[in-house]
Amino acid sequence: MMNGRETLKINEKGHLEIGGADCVKLAKTFGTPLYVFDESYIRQMMSVYRDTLAKKYAGKGLVLYASKAFSCKAIYRIADEENIGVDVVSGGELYTALQAGFPAERIYMHGNNKLDYEIGEALDAKIGCIVADSYSEIDKIDREAEKRGLKQKILLRINPGVEAHTHAFVQTATTDSKFGFSIQNGTAEKAVAYALTKKNVRLDGYHCHIGSQIFEKQSFVLAAEKCIDFAASLKEKLGFVTKTLNLGGGFGVWYTDEDKKISPAGYAEYLEALIEAVERKAQEKNLDLPYLLIEPGRSIVGEAGITLYTVGAIKEIPSVRTYVAVDGGMFDNPRYALYQSKYTPLLANRALDEPTEIVSIAGKCCESGDLIAVNVNLPKAESGDILAVLSTGAYNYAMAMNYNRNLIPPCVLVKDGKAEYIVRPQTYADLTRNDVIPAHLEKKN
Numbered sequence: 001m002m003n004g005r006e007t008l009k010i011n012e013k014g015h016l017e018i019g020g021a022d023c024v025k026l027a028k029t030f031g032t033p034l035y036v037f038d039e040s041y042i043r044q045m046m047s048v049y050r051d052t053l054a055k056k057y058a059g060k061g062l063v064l065y066a067s068k069a070f071s072c073k074a075i076y077r078i079a080d081e082e083n084i085g086v087d088v089v090s091g092g093e094l095y096t097a098l099q100a101g102f103p104a105e106r107i108y109m110h111g112n113n114k115l116d117y118e119i120g121e122a123l124d125a126k127i128g129c130i131v132a133d134s135y136s137e138i139d140k141i142d143r144e145a146e147k148r149g150l151k152q153k154i155l156l157r158i159n160p161g162v163e164a165h166t167h168a169f170v171q172t173a174t175t176d177s178k179f180g181f182s183i184q185n186g187t188a189e190k191a192v193a194y195a196l197t198k199k200n201v202r203l204d205g206y207h208c209h210i211g212s213q214i215f216e217k218q219s220f221v222l223a224a225e226k227c228i229d230f231a232a233s234l235k236e237k238l239g240f241v242t243k244t245l246n247l248g249g250g251f252g253v254w255y256t257d258e259d260k261k262i263s264p265a266g267y268a269e270y271l272e273a274l275i276e277a278v279e280r281k282a283q284e285k286n287l288d289l290p291y292l293l294i295e296p297g298r299s300i301v302g303e304a305g306i307t308l309y310t311v312g313a314i315k316e317i318p319s320v321r322t323y324v325a326v327d328g329g330m331f332d333n334p335r336y337a338l339y340q341s342k343y344t345p346l347l348a349n350r351a352l353d354e355p356t357e358i359v360s361i362a363g364k365c366c367e368s369g370d371l372i373a374v375n376v377n378l379p380k381a382e383s384g385d386i387l388a389v390l391s392t393g394a395y396n397y398a399m400a401m402n403y404n405r406n407l408i409p410p411c412v413l414v415k416d417g418k419a420e421y422i423v424r425p426q427t428y429a430d431l432t433r434n435d436v437i438p439a440h441l442e443k444k445n
Helices: 025-028 039-058 072-082 091-099 116-124 135-147 187-195 217-238 263-286 335-340 428-432
Strands: 008-012 016-018 035-036 060-067 085-089 107-109 129-132 150-158 201-207 244-246 291-296 305-317 321-328 343-345 357-362 371-378 388-390 411-417 418-423
Touching: 025 305, 025 411, 035 039, 035 201, 035 418, 039 060, 039 072, 039 263, 039 291, 039 411, 072 085, 072 091, 072 418, 085 091, 091 107, 091 116, 107 116, 116 135, 129 135, 129 201, 135 187, 135 201, 150 187, 150 418, 187 201, 187 217, 201 217, 217 244, 244 263, 263 291, 321 388, 335 371, 335 428, 343 371, 357 418
Parallel strands: 035 411, 060 085, 060 291, 085 107, 107 129, 129 150, 150 201, 201 244, 244 291, 321 357
Antiparallel strands: 008 016, 035 305, 305 321, 305 388, 343 388, 357 371, 411 418
16 A cells, blocks of 8 residues: 555555556556556545535535546546536536536536637536636626526636645635636625626626645635635625635645645545534624535546656766656656656556665656656666656646647556556547648649
């Protein structure tokens, strides 16, 4: 058992296993680079949030899987079977969920600059709710709903001004943010008043999301308290009663031993603390309990996923650094380049070997900054070794790209030792499918 997870362990061959499947065999069968997801862990995390909310919150609510963490048809099928909702942030995510047969009434749409056609697609699908992020978006939703003879339920995204202790790029609830309306400077109150004037939208409440990779419970508690205070203030000033409160996600996950290790039961405790704050504050302000939504994404799929690579070139620079190059890189995991994110790699085929050197894991892209992990402990690696990078289930496939015209790796889902594709491998034909050579550039015979 590794990182407190029963489904990630080292078997009798000294190989890393995930979900009962030998990672060396997975690499041989499916090739590398390869994203691997543990279905049982995904379901466990969905059920932990769902059951905690159902048992502990008297006002009722719904868990929404934040599908920007990892979106494909299979994950929406799992979410549907686990009887939770999903949030989507683009027309593409919406389309994927609908293609998977996900019930439209349990889909919520986010985004800070939804395009006209995306709003139209959401309305045509009759999704449950749209979270409005600007005045122009309120206008767009109202206009498009009027065309269709609808009255669309919306939430307003508000910023409670809670600055979570996380990377600046993933702090989203401060006053200076591209997302939402600030409570502190009064724009949130003005936006509520504005939304209430619209005939074809029905304002149902508020949404807030304070950031990602957050480990302090107090940040979530403080955000909940500020949102309830705001709801009470707007009831008094405008007579608007908040029916729904969406407190977002952002629960942190384990990437390295610098991070806190949270068990599934530990995540339930985070949610319980948030629920207690909502109930206590609502009672204090004499408000009915709102319908409560939460949006975990990373904490559902992050530790459920790993990426497998094959070691290639090894470059030792005396007194400087040793680079261990793999057949992937920033095209399948750009998070180090973006955020200097840290990961835990290990040799999946020699998982019991003791670390003997400090190395950096380099990708194959033509970029000096194409690194996956820096200054990590590994046994002495050899070409052909299978390298596993842990906790890559969130924002890795989701952010993958074809830089240098590299192929985006496939994804497999593992359950009870059996693995199946949930995203097939890209081919060179896929890569060039949309390329067009204008007539004047056609090769002449």
